[in-house]
Amino acid sequence: AQSVTQLGSHVSVSEGALVLLRCNYSSSVPPYLFWYVQYPNQGLQLLLKYTSAATLVKGINGFEAEFKKSETSFHLTKPSAHMSDAAEYFCAVRISGGYQKVTFGTGTKLQVIP
């Protein structure tokens, strides 16, 4: 069975500081990995996804994530936080090959301090 673990349910950073949101996955076969963002009272929006091509994936709003098989990690980063980045972020995994359901992590709320 696949799963993801997000370390830290709440993360606070200062405006302009580095954003690092952690995600570790568990999968017996090569996974596809996703990061979604959820703003208050809105649905989830895809930030980026890893589908076994380049290990460094660039997404929208200046976010990127690196797939590290040896560490089973897919951490989300952004060099400089903006106030508008305050939201909840979800890591998700799906087994590659055919249809498999997506399994979401429990989410990390990002607070950006002015």
Next chain:
Amino acid sequence: EAGVVQSPRYKIIEKKQPVAFWCNPISGHNTLYWYRQNLGQGPELLIRYENEEAVDDSQLPKDRFSAERLKGVDSTLKIQPAELGDSAVYLCASSPASGSVADTQYFGPGTRLTVL
């Protein structure tokens, strides 16, 4: 391009009452998903449709939950009767296809259900 539309956005009901949620996916998207998101948790899949066929409903509590997708477009999720533990946000998502590398799901804003 219009996104996934859901209604109502909020619903408050007494326990044991019925409730229904409606979803209109992005035009042309064959695959439709219903998720439940409990407070402080990630979304959990309830049911997935390929066109009008429910192809994965293993997580749907069938004693009280039902869903339909008439004509392979709009979908309705129903709970009857509702229980206190059903309080959650119900999310609808759609994608052009499933099982492909380009399987990006597009989410609606959700319906926040409160059962009193």
